[in-house]
Amino acid sequence: MDTSPYEAFAEAAADGIAFDGLSATTSDGQVEVTTPETSVTAPVSAPRGGLAPVEEYITDWFFWHQHAPQAEDRWAFLRWLESAEERSVPDRYEALGDGHTRSWGQLAVTVTLGEGGERRYDLRHEADAGTPAAELTGHDDPREMRDIVEADERGRYRPLKTAPTLVDGWVFHDIDAATLLEAIEYCYPATVANWHREREGELDISHWRETMERQTGIYGVIQTWDRGEGHDHVEWVAEACCADSQCLKRREWQYDGETDLSTDGGDGAFPCREPCSVVVSAARQWTKLEGEQSRTYEFELTPSEKEQLEALVDAVADGRAAEIREADLYDGANRYRTRFLRAKLFDDEGNLCGVPTSPEE
Amino acid sequence: MATLVIAAHGSHLNPGSSSPTYAHADTIRDVGGFDAVRETFWKEEPHFREVLRTVDDDEVYVVPLFISEGYFTEEVIPRELRLEEWDPEMWDSDGTDASQATLTAADTGQTVHYCGPVGTHEAMSDVIVRRAESVTGDDEVGEGFGVAVVGHGTERNENSAKAIKYHADRIRDRDRFEEVKALFMDEDPEVDDVTEFFESEDSEALRASGRSHGRRPCEDIVVVPLFVADGYHTQEDIPEDMGLTDDYREGWATPETVDGHRIWYSGAVGTEPLMADVILERAADAGAPVGDALDRVREVTGGAALAGD
Ligand code: SF4
Numbered sequence: 001m002d003t004s005p006y007e008a009f010a011e012a013a014a015d016g017i018a019f020d021g022l023s024a025t026t027s028d029g030q031v032e033v034t035t036p037e038t039s040v041t042a043p044v045s046a047p048r049g050g051l052a053p054v055e056e057y058i059t060d061w062f063f064w065h066q067h068a069p070q071a072e073d074r075w076a077f078l079r080w081l082e083s084a085e086e087r088s089v090p091d092r093y094e095a096l097g098d099g100h101t102r103s104w105g106q107l108a109v110t111v112t113l114g115e116g117g118e119r120r121y122d123l124r125h126e127a128d129a130g131t132p133a134a135e136l137t138g139h140d141d142p143r144e145m146r147d148i149v150e151a152d153e154r155g156r157y158r159p160l161k162t163a164p165t166l167v168d169g170w171v172f173h174d175i176d177a178a179t180l181l182e183a184i185e186y187c188y189p190a191t192v193a194n195w196h197r198e199r200e201g202e203l204d205i206s207h208w209r210e211t212m213e214r215q216t217g218i219y220g221v222i223q224t225w226d227r228g229e230g231h232d233h234v235e236w237v238a239e240a241c242c243a244d245s246q247c248l249k250r251r252e253w254q255y256d257g258e259t260d261l262s263t264d265g266g267d268g269a270f271p272c273r274e275p276c277s278v279v280v281s282a283a284r285q286w287t288k289l290e291g292e293q294s295r296t297y298e299f300e301l302t303p304s305e306k307e308q309l310e311a312l313v314d315a316v317a318d319g320r321a322a323e324i325r326e327a328d329l330y331d332g333a334n335r336y337r338t339r340f341l342r343a344k345l346f347d348d349e350g351n352l353c354g355v356p357t358s359p360e361e
Numbered sequence: 362m363a364t365l366v367i368a369a370h371g372s373h374l375n376p377g378s379s380s381p382t383y384a385h386a387d388t389i390r391d392v393g394g395f396d397a398v399r400e401t402f403w404k405e406e407p408h409f410r411e412v413l414r415t416v417d418d419d420e421v422y423v424v425p426l427f428i429s430e431g432y433f434t435e436e437v438i439p440r441e442l443r444l445e446e447w448d449p450e451m452w453d454s455d456g457t458d459a460s461q462a463t464l465t466a467a468d469t470g471q472t473v474h475y476c477g478p479v480g481t482h483e484a485m486s487d488v489i490v491r492r493a494e495s496v497t498g499d500d501e502v503g504e505g506f507g508v509a510v511v512g513h514g515t516e517r518n519e520n521s522a523k524a525i526k527y528h529a530d531r532i533r534d535r536d537r538f539e540e541v542k543a544l545f546m547d548e549d550p551e552v553d554d555v556t557e558f559f560e561s562e563d564s565e566a567l568r569a570s571g572r573s574h575g576r577r578p579c580e581d582i583v584v585v586p587l588f589v590a591d592g593y594h595t596q597e598d599i600p601e602d603m604g605l606t607d608d609y610r611e612g613w614a615t616p617e618t619v620d621g622h623r624i625w626y627s628g629a630v631g632t633e634p635l636m637a638d639v640i641l642e643r644a645a646d647a648g649a650p651v652g653d654a655l656d657r658v659r660e661v662t663g664g665a666a667l668a669g670d
Contacts (some may be wrong), residue, residue, distance in 0.1 A: 189406040193414040
């Protein structure tokens with residue numbers, strides 16, 4: 001690490017180097033370098049002057065082999081961040097000069113070039129793209145990401161890290177690769193590892209059935225929800241929990257190895273390889289609720305009241321209820337409208353239209 | 362070198378559930394001893410199922426931040442980590458003796474040293490005592506004080522009561538406090554009646570038996586719940602059950618007077634910084650090359666004067 005890029009490069013060239021369009025070998029104390037643009041040679045003992053024309057290639061090699069974390073998945077992720085597999089070194093260096101940005105969930109990561117080809121990173125919420133770093137709350141300790149991700153903008157705890165409710169207004173500016181990776185790991189745990197496995201064709205997906213069959217204890221009951229009568233219930237779970245509006249992971253698990261769900265899995269950059277603990281907990285509750293038999297109830301509603309009930313369900317399901325303006329009486333889920341409906345239709349026990357839930361009551 | 366993975370329950374509802382896990386992980390990170398320290402949860406991410414793939418090392422020490430041996434430590438964690446050769450017999454424990462087992466994770470091929478839970482490690486007794494010191498603000502606390510170690514009871518897991526009794530016995534044997542009791546939330550002796558177990562008659566009987574060195578009635582009682590994190594049980598149930606407050610939302614004083622006793626209620630033992638030491642001890646017992654990290658952790662967490670046994 002304490003050697004200069006040139007010396008480290010010249011030393012490594014003894015074993016031959018082929019990387020990012022450059023190739024290098026040594027013979028008779030000379031290092032010979034070929035790039036798509038040119039060929040140069042220099043003495044191994046003092047390589048700097050002779051290799052100066054291919055400086056970008058040298059510092060690029062140096063960063064990727066000496067600075068960047070070498071763990072395969074994280075290395076691949078850092079390469080992906082700067083589109084390294086698609087662009088030549090000179091192209092990339094030009095782009096990195098201005099900063100090259102990619103998004104990861106709700107994160108925007110901008111790569112720039114630092115001293116001697118070292119990559120520097122800027123990590124922030126994508127909604128803050130374009131805001132000067134000085135106007136955002138600055139962080140440099142990746143552990144601080146834990147506080148950032150804990151609650152949504154209304155202060156509610158976020159049990160699902162990949163819910164699209166990450167708050168904005170913060171930045172990790174001018175950080176190195178290790179800090180970046182650690183911060184991302186706290187924000188979206190294991191997403192880099194699973195993304196990489198998927199790219200390598202090695203993502204180990206556990207579908208709904210096998211995941212639920214694995215459950216024991218209070219979750220063991222979920223298995224009874226699969227009754228060999230189709231998988232509509234799982235379609236509903238996926239639509240309820242895994243849509244992009246609820247979770248940024250791209251759902252890759254299906255009902256089972258043979259039966260795909262028709263519900264869209266989403267477009268997220270990183271895959272979801274099995275039903276998560278939030279979905280498992282919810283499924284336990286639904287297993288209990290869905291064990292009930294349906295009954296016929298009779299309610300008298302005006303057409304507008306029926307539509308209002310539908311609007312209410314929509315507003316809550318879309319997380320819109322809190323945004324409806326106080327005096328927006330056109331919206332069925334408006335608070336006054338809803339209170340009026342309750343005043344008119346509920347009896348003292350809270351029964352809709354006075355109809356008891358259980359007739360025996 | 363190796364990676365330490367701390368496995369905890371976590372919560373979908375309460376952000377405070379995972380804070381002790383992060384705090385202890387940070388303490389251990391800061392003193393070194395491992396290449397990396399990772400947290401993993403049952404209800405949060407990274408999940409037990411996915412944590413190992415985020416770890417670079419081939420050698421991993423997994424320490425469950427759980428109080429007792431039972432469902433989570435014997436069944437859930439090993440299954441979710443894909444330690445397929447696991448069998449609870451490998452711990453050769455009757456409820457409080459789990460040490461470690463060396464296994465291979467089926468999805469990553471890593472060697473996993475699967476350690477017993479922190480709650481049954483003998484150093485946990487020191488953490489309970491430290492909790493008594495910190496809640497009373499007195500490093501010498503003992504004389505005139507009783508200690509109640511509180512747990513769930515056997516309803517869900519018989520080993521849970523074993524762990525509570527194990528530490529109560531160990532602390533009692535040190536003869537530092539006037540009286541030490543194991544109390545439970547859902548069975549006798551119940552925490553609801555905490556003051557009854559520290560009445561002066563008790564102490565007088567003890568004195569008459571010649572077992573005491575001039576013990577006096579325990580006007581002061583330190584109550585330490587053996588829980589990993591503060592939550593519903595430690596912040597709502599137990600304080601109300603003991604009569605510290607009628608409504609947990611209104612809080613209570615420390616100490617709070619109940620039936621003529623001063624009750625020093627400490628909150629979950631798992632939030633005590635010295636817990637980091639127990640985690641490290643667990644890993645070291647399993648052969649982790651922690652070097653002098655144990656000494657350094659004790660310096661930071663105030664455990665330098667650990668009594669040990
Ligand atoms: S199961 Fe669904 S909600 Fe859970 S992480 Fe996967 S995609 Fe997201």
